[in-house]
Amino acid sequence: MSVEIQTTVTNGVTVIACSGQITLGLGSNQFRTVLRELLQQGARAIVVDFSQVSYLDSTGIGELVGAYTAAHNASASVKLAAVPEKILELLEITKLNTVFDIYPDRASAVAAFA
Secondary structure: OOEEEEEEEEOOEEEEEEEEEEOOOHHHHHHHHHHHHHHHOOOOEEEEEEEEEEEEOHHHHHHHHHHHHHHHHOOOEEEEEOOOHHHHHHHHHOOHHHOOEEEOOHHHHHHOOO
């Protein structure tokens, strides 16, 4: 199973809602492509909604690091929302929880940009 990605804009904040697995191959490529295109289109406030993500492997972790770097280079900010417990544990192990602002749900992540 790969990842499905939907993007919406809420109160000027671009929300990337991912569903499925962000893993080596198509899933990580899709995530990278969507994020880079949004940054090129001028998105500067981005929330990645993980509520429907079932699995994130090391490639997916690498894509999060790449997302942070690309956003930083574009003077943008990326926040994470609704991260499942297993993925949150990975973020803690890799210390990415100290890099990203993580919110319990999409609404609070969007509100944090206000």
